[in-house]
Amino acid sequence: MNELETVVGLEVHVELLTQTKLFCGCSAAFGAEPNTQVCAVCLGLPGETLPRLNQQALEFAIKAALALNCSIAGEVSFDRKNYFYADLPKGYQISQFFQPIGTRGYVEIQSAGEIKPIGIHQLHLEEDTGKLLHVGDILSSPFSRVDFNRAGVPLIEIVSEPDLRSAEEARLFLQKLRSILRYLDVSDCKMEEGSMRCDANVSVRPRGSSALGKKTELKNMNSFRSVYKGIEYEVQRQSRLLQEGGEVLPETRHWDEGAELTRAMRSKFLSANYRCFPDPNLPPLLTSRERLNALQEAIPELPDARLERFVREYSLPRYDAEILTATRELADFYENTLAVFPVPKAVSNWTMGELLGLLNEAGQEIGTCKITPTDLGELLKMVQEEMISRNMGKAVLEEMFASGEKPGVIVEKKGLVQISDEGALAEIIARVIDQNPKSVEDYRGGKKKAVGFLVGQVMKETRGKANPQLVNEMLKKQLEV
Amino acid sequence: MNYPDTPAHQLAARVQEKPDLLDQMPGDYAVLCSKSQNLQIFISFEPQAIFQEVSTIKQRLLAGKSLPLAGATVALGDNFCTAGLVTTCASRMLSSYEPPLTARAVDALRVQGSVIIGKANMEEFGLGSTGNSSHYGAAKNPWDPDRTAGCGAAAAAATLVSLALGTDSCGEARQAASYCGVLALKPSYGRISRRGVIEYAPSLTQPGLMARNTRDLVLALEATAGEDPGDPTSLKLLVPGYFSRVHEGRKGKGPLKVALLEDWDAVPTLETEVREAFQAQLDDLPKAGLEVEAVSLPSFQESSLAAAVISAVEAFSNLANYDGVRFGYRAEGPSLQEMYTATRTSGFSSKLKQFITFGALVSSEKYYTSYFVKSQKMRTRIARELESCLEEYDLVLTPTVPFTAPRLERPRVAWQLPDPAHFFTAAANLSGLPALTFPLLSPSGLPVGLQFIARFGDEAALLKAALLLEKKNPLQFPQPGFKDQGGCGR
Numbered sequence A: 001m002n003e004l005e006t007v008v009g010l011e012v013h014v015e016l017l018t019q020t021k022l023f024c025g026c027s028a029a030f031g032a033e034p035n036t037q038v039c040a041v042c043l044g045l046p047g048e049t050l051p052r053l054n055q056q057a058l059e060f061a062i063k064a065a066l067a068l069n070c071s072i073a074g075e076v077s078f079d080r081k082n083y084f085y086a087d088l089p090k091g092y093q094i095s096q097f098f099q100p101i102g103t104r105g106y107v108e109i110q111s112a113g114e115i116k117p118i119g120i121h122q123l124h125l126e127e128d129t130g131k132l133l134h135v136g137d138i139l140s141s142p143f144s145r146v147d148f149n150r151a152g153v154p155l156i157e158i159v160s161e162p163d164l165r166s167a168e169e170a171r172l173f174l175q176k177l178r179s180i181l182r183y184l185d186v187s188d189c190k191m192e193e194g195s196m197r198c199d200a201n202v203s204v205r206p207r208g209s210s211a212l213g214k215k216t217e218l219k220n221m222n223s224f225r226s227v228y229k230g231i232e233y234e235v236q237r238q239s240r241l242l243q244e245g246g247e248v249l250p251e252t253r254h255w256d257e258g259a260e261l262t263r264a265m266r267s268k269f270l271s272a273n274y275r276c277f278p279d280p281n282l283p284p285l286l287t288s289r290e291r292l293n294a295l296q297e298a299i300p301e302l303p304d305a306r307l308e309r310f311v312r313e314y315s316l317p318r319y320d321a322e323i324l325t326a327t328r329e330l331a332d333f334y335e336n337t338l339a340v341f342p343v344p345k346a347v348s349n350w351t352m353g354e355l356l357g358l359l360n361e362a363g364q365e366i367g368t369c370k371i372t373p374t375d376l377g378e379l380l381k382m383v384q385e386e387m388i389s390r391n392m393g394k395a396v397l398e399e400m401f402a403s404g405e406k407p408g409v410i411v412e413k414k415g416l417v418q419i420s421d422e423g424a425l426a427e428i429i430a431r432v433i434d435q436n437p438k439s440v441e442d443y444r445g446g447k448k449k450a451v452g453f454l455v456g457q458v459m460k461e462t463r464g465k466a467n468p469q470l471v472n473e474m475l476k477k478q479l480e481v
Numbered sequence B: 001m002n003y004p005d006t007p008a009h010q011l012a013a014r015v016q017e018k019p020d021l022l023d024q025m026p027g028d029y030a031v032l033c034s035k036s037q038n039l040q041i042f043i044s045f046e047p048q049a050i051f052q053e054v055s056t057i058k059q060r061l062l063a064g065k066s067l068p069l070a071g072a073t074v075a076l077g078d079n080f081c082t083a084g085l086v087t088t089c090a091s092r093m094l095s096s097y098e099p100p101l102t103a104r105a106v107d108a109l110r111v112q113g114s115v116i117i118g119k120a121n122m123e124e125f126g127l128g129s130t131g132n133s134s135h136y137g138a139a140k141n142p143w144d145p146d147r148t149a150g151c152g153a154a155a156a157a158a159t160l161v162s163l164a165l166g167t168d169s170c171g172e173a174r175q176a177a178s179y180c181g182v183l184a185l186k187p188s189y190g191r192i193s194r195r196g197v198i199e200y201a202p203s204l205t206q207p208g209l210m211a212r213n214t215r216d217l218v219l220a221l222e223a224t225a226g227e228d229p230g231d232p233t234s235l236k237l238l239v240p241g242y243f244s245r246v247h248e249g250r251k252g253k254g255p256l257k258v259a260l261l262e263d264w265d266a267v268p269t270l271e272t273e274v275r276e277a278f279q280a281q282l283d284d285l286p287k288a289g290l291e292v293e294a295v296s297l298p299s300f301q302e303s304s305l306a307a308a309v310i311s312a313v314e315a316f317s318n319l320a321n322y323d324g325v326r327f328g329y330r331a332e333g334p335s336l337q338e339m340y341t342a343t344r345t346s347g348f349s350s351k352l353k354q355f356i357t358f359g360a361l362v363s364s365e366k367y368y369t370s371y372f373v374k375s376q377k378m379r380t381r382i383a384r385e386l387e388s389c390l391e392e393y394d395l396v397l398t399p400t401v402p403f404t405a406p407r408l409e410r411p412r413v414a415w416q417l418p419d420p421a422h423f424f425t426a427a428a429n430l431s432g433l434p435a436l437t438f439p440l441l442s443p444s445g446l447p448v449g450l451q452f453i454a455r456f457g458d459e460a461a462l463l464k465a466a467l468l469l470e471k472k473n474p475l476q477f478p479q480p481g482f483k484d485q486g487g488c489g490r
């Protein structure tokens, strides 16, 4: 049998960060007490199902479609997708079936050192469903509760072309998507909170074949890691099946995070007939050229463009630029720090090495960090001007991270200012020379390394505050007299 | 003063002058309605609520408010939501449902001083007008209790109220008015807000207004018309002052030009009673100041078929929220799926279930293009044809329903698709054009309707024509007979 090739397409649902729901005035915030963010409209009460389109959600969706290089539909129309489920209040979901807002776009990923475009089949706007709450798992739960806070929250669904050739590419695509949407400020894309959800269509085929193999639809992957692992597992499973002469069944499979394997949900696709038809309550809305232009202009510099600019403008290594532009917040932080302390590589080193280290350790993100770009810039200035040593600087940064105090305040409070005053050091140096005749003898006898011990003694006397460079010079001068 | 008989516009003027006149109303109604139980006109009727409403209006009048509909009595089809008052849609599904909000059109009537007398019986979920699908038993026709009454109109015809509101999705409000001998107006689509109106076909529905005279209809339209940001299909057109529009002269434009639907008398279901009454009126129209010419509208006869398909698809989806999960009736079942099935099986009448099933069928992948899309194309054709005819004429004229009120014991037309009662009325719903039915009497003394359709937004032309006819045809109502037949109570 020929070598097999992996073919993956993703369907990604992303909740938009609007204040209110897609068709009513209820708050769309995450995490409230169940059923406290509901009204007659999003509960689908009789006579109250008339939707009012949230213009902010529409603009977010258009911005996302533009940023993903999609063509924008000339009119915005909505359709009803009809099915019964307890989390679907109206018995239909308002979605865009016939005319998605965006089509034929692409996203570029870096795969094996190459830039590779991944096609976006479509992007459409729709409302989210409520959430079922079970006691334990769904099958053994004696009853279920429904929380409708999420019902009606705006979602965009992004469907990729089957252009992804590995689990790794799928992960890279998803990360790129998250990065772009976060730059746009249209979603926080938190997979663990469900504001980004991903299903994968996975198949394998003989390399060189252009026909698609039988695919399975993979669900329930709740992190980037599980997307990677789930696809990886599924590819192995399908390849083994084919190599053993078996056949892949077209089915929906659940990724079981604990057992690290996928399980069939149903024996075969239930042919879903959603009986979609245009929603009679939402007449099509024209998207004017002016509105599109205004939205296009409101799109900020996106991660790829910013990365290139960082490399070009600040002469940063590509690696640094990639990390610094991964989120808009971090890139903004970096550039705001540069405004105070314009030494790109130094700021990059401190940001990537020290600051990200502290954030990772604390499980925090830059957005919640107590250190401001101005404060970091001030700190780096002190280090550069040798007011404090590099090591002191790290200690001060930790303190800033914990308390949010300004570096100047911390340095003063702890008496950390470096002693660079020759007068103040001379006395200590004289004492150290007196107390260590052996080392002095060694030095004068040609063991030049002995000076290091003496410098260490001075540092110890000054509790590390002496400027080591200066101590070194002064000691040598004394010893060579 | 005989409260229920007095036209709303006259009553308002008197009550405005002398608010104390309102004091007798709750008592009058308690008596009236106890005398009229048998007609089953109302599903809910609460004298306590009437008393409350009346005292509020009196206070506002005494505080110097000017209320154009002061004391006007209104029957609401029971698919208009009323906060604090059960709204059943004449269905077991909502038999104890109290909505949290009140329909916007109802609020608008109350603001102008009208009193909600009760919730009128109707076909389940307002679907059709010729059957017997109410969970509470059919409302009976005040002209002949063996015949159907449709929604709301019976309360106006029996002079229990001045005004009635019912939904008009394929013509139901106009049909009810035709059966009961009152006027009904279906405004241009979007003219009156649909918020708080429980409907089965959103793209076709408008609240229909019913009254016993044109002036009252004008007042009701002025009160309820207007943009509502909460209804995405609400009209942004300015609402004209209908009263002055209706009364202003034609200013050299000559008589109203009316296009009579050619072959109106070739409709297979047309009853002789209707043919004769309509023909007699046709002969009189020039004297009333209307100039009539027969015009061919070849697509018009397809309208009830197109409306049947479109409204069934919309109903299949629009009534999907009745699933027993969040409100209303629930039948227990061992699983979610079985609970749905049990709830919808026993909560809906068989007529409604057949209709919804038909809607599910014609929206399925297999039939979507050949039925649903085809019907939408037909709809566009019907609308274009009417619109271009109305470029030349002020009004299109047809009978309202091909027959008089069907007999209750033999609802021979109740289960047919397309519903033959929709033959003349559905075109106005499909095109969104405003339409009005004017009551005539057949040679044997049964009510029959004459329908006008006007240009989009031109309700004034309809009301003007109605006023002209009213001058020539003093309207009659069966008030002497009904009091022994009864009319209220669940």
Ligand SMILES: [Zn+2]
Residues within 6 Å of the ligand: A021, A024, A025, A026, A037, A038, A039, A040, A041, A042, A043, A152
């Ligand atoms: Zn809501």
